[in-house]
Amino acid sequence: MQKSTNVDTSMETLSSSHQGTGAVQMRIKNANSHHDRLSQSKSMILTDAGKVTEPISRHRRNHSQHLLKDVIPPLEQLMVEKEGYLQKAKIADGGKKLRKNWSTSWVVLSSRKIEFYKESKQQALSNMTGQKSESVDLCGAHIEWTKDKSSRKNVFQITTLSGNEFLLQSDIDFIILDWFHAIKNAIDRLPKDPSCPSRNLELFKIQRSCSTELLSHHDSDMKEQKPEHRKSLMFRLHHSASDTSDRSRVKSRLKKFITRRPSLKTLQEKGLIKDQIFGSHLHTVCERENSTVPWFVKQCIEAVEKRGLDVDGIYRVSGNLATIQKLRFIVNQEEKLNLDDSQWEDIHVVTGALKMFFRELPEPLFPYSFFERFVEAIKKQDHNTRIEAIKSLVQKLPAPNRDTMKVLFKHLTKIVAKASKNLMSTQSLGIVFGPTLLRAENDSGNMAVHMVYQNQIAELMLSEYSKIFGSAED
Template identity: 80%
Template sequence: MMPGKPPLISRHRRNHSQHNLLLTDIISPKEQTVVEKEGYLLKAKIADGGKKLRAICLSLWMKNRQRKNWSTSWIVLVGGKIEFYKESKQPALANLKAGYKPEWVDLCGAQIEWTTEKSSRKNVFQITTISGNEFLLQSDIDFIILDWFHAIKNAIDRLPKEQSCTPRNLEFKLQRSSSSELLSSLSTESKEPKSEHRRSLIFRLNYSASDTNDRNRVKSRLKKFISRRPSLKTLQEKGLIKDQVFGSHLHLVCEHENSTVPLFVKRCIEAVEKRGLDVDGIYRVSGNLATIQKLRFVVNQEEKLNLDDSQWEDIHVVTGALKMFFRELPEPLFPYCFFEQFLEAIKNPDSSTRVKSIRRLLQKLPRPNRDTMKILFEHLKKIAAKESVNLMSTQSLGIVFGPTLLRPEKESGNMAVHMLYQNQIVELMLSEYNKIFSSEED
């Protein structure tokens, strides 16, 4: 060791402490220490950075391996994130001071939703982060999992989306906002001071006068580009932007195609009936998400679609895209205003009355909803007829399609109960298809 110089280990520790100080400055001390909720739940990670984890996919059809993918974790909801611990003996902060780094999920910009397709377990909901990580959380006790769902959802809703999720927010504005709205937004954002504790670590370390000039130049060029940007109407007239299929209202898709059933739905059904009726776990097994998204893009951007093409060879990609189409409808196939009426119909203890009530409700639906529903349930009835081969009964199809086709407009504390009735409605409509969709008068 050279005289007059401090030991290397001391300098190394000092640097680490400085970095740690900057990181903790990003989030206020109050956000770091307040634990909103904690307890044991079953956890399974199904995607990392947008890439599906193969072990979880296998568990969907190999039930004897499913337990290996779930682990009991002590879940801590604190400071806009969820932390996962193996034990609950030590508080979260004590573990951090001891050098233990738990697995955690940043809730900024995250999405939370109930799912019945990712696991055969009951009471499962999924958290998807903006970085592409996906987690499943589960508990057999209804009130516990419902309490966790609402606690996490409330935490997500409270997070400031404009400051914490700037890249995704800017991309959304470029795609959806008008030129004048975006210019006004950029001018306002440039004048509003950023809160110090919301700046990223990289920004704080690299900030300089030259960086400010660079950002101003980029912003100026961006404003000029947007001001010269052609209108949406002009792009549509030139055929550069086409009407979307995914994410559009059902009646708009049908009006554009001059039909009462979307062409994409018909093509998917034809493909599945051609080469998927005998496939084990059809509609239950998930296809490759990246390929499904590619198919979604092709459908939205191109008029011609050949599902017999080799790139769509995996029939689970086709079924996955069809389910995604129905999930992304702004209003589900069973319109929101009919949700409670269908629930009341299925609750009736008399089976004959249940069938008649649901049939009368179907006759009140808009034509595109009713016709699409008829062709879809006729198709699913063919799937159930092959139950001995594909292992998909009416009950299994009800579990898959119930929450996808029928859901309330606003979430409530009765999610678990609603899910049961949603499944039963689909199951009844499949088992009594001929009576419910018959054209004869009552």
């Protein structure tokens, strides 16, 4: 009895001493313990009213529920309706106009917002690290097609309540149409209240409704589309790209197109494809230009004589092949060419393009039918006889070949005149131009022998230019 009274007294003392904090701790000593240690402790939390609140359950299942509630976001934040690559430009931020800069973005559309990533991998990384991406809140947003904001086709604009404006674009009609209607449907489903509270589970049941209902909404929106987009709508895919019948239909159409496509000759005859400068016959180029010397040859020669006569290794040193190919492309596209432009500053690019022009002629400047006759002429023992034989052959050449040959060799005599500076002798130029201008139609077995004659013919025509072609001043 005395022991019970002491316990009650001690409880009252502890209770009064800890009334300010509302905590009471009672320890029970285990009499069987030899080490006088605490074997059990119990904590009770008292409210101001003296009531004991329920402690947090440590049951594993209950504990996981608390974790899921704190860590996993609501369903509405996880639901992704559409994602893919689009061209994006932000043109206003909070009503302030921005400079338009297009960039490729990985676009993710959820039930109430759009997020922009540089690539799909960045989305996964952001989800893991919790980093924020650039996003557009669709609550109260407005979407419309626009032609005034960009010269690109298939552009629509999204304007948010906060005054942000975004342009989205794709060159593929059905892709941009699907995006437009998916975003428009998402906006239409959202409350019009600017506060835009979170929606309940019933809204997500609507979002996950049957595909026929979604298609009916999609088709009704398409009927409201502006007239300028009706043409592209006719070619829109009505089913998923994975639909087997659609893919079979596309393959069938492609097969028919490939088998029925017109030949290159037919396109040329109809004037849809013009003959190019490089790779065309010399007489064809001259006929088209109503001249006997190709315009490109004249331009190259003029540029070299203006700024290349004193350049070391002119015609021997190779120019940058990529730049030469760029020059070749511009000439073939019949674009306006200015060889004084800074991109053609390297004169070796110009000489390389000129040599490429002669090298790509289907029939060389010295026609195949004249090759053996020029070789026989250069074999003659008497020097004057060789000159007369070659002069006679030159006069028999077609006008485009003869006149182009005359202009070219006259230009090369000016190179030789500056040999002390450019180090290009008659022999050096003969080695460069011989195989380029003169070759047999069939070189099998005689390439080494022919090369000797090719060089000798070019050298003789260069050293005896005035006797073969007339006065150097012509």
